[in-house]
Structure formats: structure tokens, C-alpha cells
Amino acid sequence: METNKLPFYKYQGTGNDFILIDNRSLTFPKNDTKLVARLCDRKFGIGADGLMLLEGDESSDFRMVYFNADGREGSMCGNGGRCMVDFAHHLGIITDTTTFMAVDGLHTAQWEPGYVQLQMQDVADIKEKPQYIFLDTGSPHHVQLVEDIEAFDVRGEGRKLRYGLYGESGSNINFVQQLSDSTFAVRTYERGVEAETLSCGTGVTAVALGMHNLGKTRKDTITLKTMGGILEVGFKLTEAGYSDITLKGPVSRVYEGIIEI
Numbered sequence: 001m002e003t004n005k006l007p008f009y010k011y012q013g014t015g016n017d018f019i020l021i022d023n024r025s026l027t028f029p030k031n032d033t034k035l036v037a038r039l040c041d042r043k044f045g046i047g048a049d050g051l052m053l054l055e056g057d058e059s060s061d062f063r064m065v066y067f068n069a070d071g072r073e074g075s076m077c078g079n080g081g082r083c084m085v086d087f088a089h090h091l092g093i094i095t096d097t098t099t100f101m102a103v104d105g106l107h108t109a110q111w112e113p114g115y116v117q118l119q120m121q122d123v124a125d126i127k128e129k130p131q132y133i134f135l136d137t138g139s140p141h142h143v144q145l146v147e148d149i150e151a152f153d154v155r156g157e158g159r160k161l162r163y164g165l166y167g168e169s170g171s172n173i174n175f176v177q178q179l180s181d182s183t184f185a186v187r188t189y190e191r192g193v194e195a196e197t198l199s200c201g202t203g204v205t206a207v208a209l210g211m212h213n214l215g216k217t218r219k220d221t222i223t224l225k226t227m228g229g230i231l232e233v234g235f236k237l238t239e240a241g242y243s244d245i246t247l248k249g250p251v252s253r254v255y256e257g258i259i260e261i
């Protein structure tokens with residue numbers, strides 16, 4: 001059987017980990033769901049929460065294409081976007097500011113060594129239910145307050161809600177506990193990974209906006225403690241909803257390698 005050597009980079013942003021591939025040549029077989037799932041498998045492949053391709057784009061610096069660990073193309077990934085910006089900087093495509101295209105439209109970002117701040121799409125629609133809230137920050141997010149987040153069964157309860165409440169297309173499920181006026185602890189069950197991840201960028205963005213909308217905080221800069229580190233979300237509230245939403249936190253290029261496919 002003929003094999004190809006595929007160069008890749010491994011990244012993590014607050015413990016949300018990704019395989020990144022320079023696909024400006026457009027040679028990666030992106031419809032091969034099984035291949036993407038195998039590359040993301042932690043026993044049979046490289047291992048990651050998702051895989052991303054960096055491609056060229058006519059209207060911006062580059063295009064980000066994101067796949068969940070199950071091999072299917074996902075919606076927006078905030079931590080992935082932050083890692084992508086560091087990757088583009090490493091490849092020499094950008095300097096310290098950039099505009100790039102993702103599945104939910106254009107994003108601007110600021111790079112500094114080890115940190116990336118990403119601007120997210122505006123959010124106008126937040127659904128408040130007695131037990132939870134739901135909003136889309138580029139990806140769909142259920143946000144639910146819990147009492148003892150450390151002891152909470154994120155995988156079990158997340159799985160139930162992801163399928164029970166949202167069906168096959170699903171939602172990401174975030175559990176949150178308020179720690180102070182402007183600090184919240186968050187744990188996330190991610191659809192497409194179908195497990196808890198150490199952190200979710202669009203998830204903590206949803207938590208920050210959701211907690212502000214519920215009146216749990218009056219601050220416009222919120223600190224989110226995830227299992228994999230600390231993220232910061234800033235925003236402005238206008239008549240049309242939340243705008244100038246930013247997600248900031250650490251990113252690191254862990255290693256690079258070559259895998260035969």
C-alpha cells in the first residue's frame with residue numbers, strides 16, 4: 001500500500017489540544033472522516049481534541065478549517081483559532097495582528113509570544129430557561145450553574161443533555177460555578193469529542209456572556225478558570241447585544257512531527 005508522509009504540528013491552548021497542518025497546497029484529503037478521526041485518536045494516532053488545516057484565503061491572511069476529533073467538520077473553535085494564529089505567526093504568514101477566515105466568518109486577532117487574543121462574532125440572542133441558558137458563540141453552547149463543580153459528573157450529565165435535550169446535531173454543554181464577582185470555574189463536555197475537554201474557548205465565551213446576561217456579574221472582563229488554565233473574555237453590551245467580544249489566553253506549540261498516512 002502506498003503511504004504518504006504528512007508533516008504536522010501539535011498545539012495546545014489551555015489544554016484543548018489540536019493537530020495543525022499547513023494545507024496551503026490543498027493536498028490534505030479533508031473528506032476522509034476516518035483519517036481525521038484516526039489522526040485524533042489517542043491510541044491509534046497522534047491524539048487531539050481536533051484537527052485544523054491552515055489554507056489560503058482571498059479576502060484575509062489565511063483560512064482556518066476545523067474538524068472535531070470524530071473527524072467531522074465542526075463549528076467555530078475558540079482555542080483552536082488562538083492556536084491557528086500562533087501557527088500562522090510561526091509560518092511567517094502574519095506578524096502581530098491578523099484577520100482570518102473561519103467557518104463563522106472573519107476574525108481579527110492579536111499575537112504576542114505565548115498568548116493570542118481572538119475577536120469573536122457578536123452575540124445577540126441568548127435564551128434563558130429556568131435551569132440553563134443557551135447561546136451560539138460560533139458554536140452552540142448550553143450553560144448551566146452547578147454547586148460543586150469539582151465533584152460534578154461532567155461526562156455523564158453532559159452526555160445526557162447533549163443527546164437528550166439537543167438530539168443528534170447536539171450542543172456543547174458547559175457547567176459553571178461562580179467563584180467571585182468576575183471569576184467563574186467552567187468544565188465543558190464537547191460534542192464531536194463526546195467527552196470532557198480541559199477547556200473550550202467558545203464555551204467560556206458563552207459562560208462569560210451568559211453570566212453577565214443573568215446579572216451574576218456587572219464586569220465586562222471576566223476570568224474563566226478551566227481544567228487546563230485561565231482564559232479571559234472581554235465584551236461590550238450595546239442595544240443590539242454583545243459586541244467587541246475577545247477571548248484571550250495562552251497557546252503553545254508542543255512539538256512537530258511526521259506521520260505516515
Ligand SMILES: N[C@H](CCC[C@H](N)C(=O)O)C(=O)O
Nearest residue numbers: 074075077078079200201202
Ligand atoms: N473546543 C472548541 C469548541 C469546538 C466546538 C465543537 N466541539 C463543535 O461543537 O463543533 C473551542 O475552543 O471553542
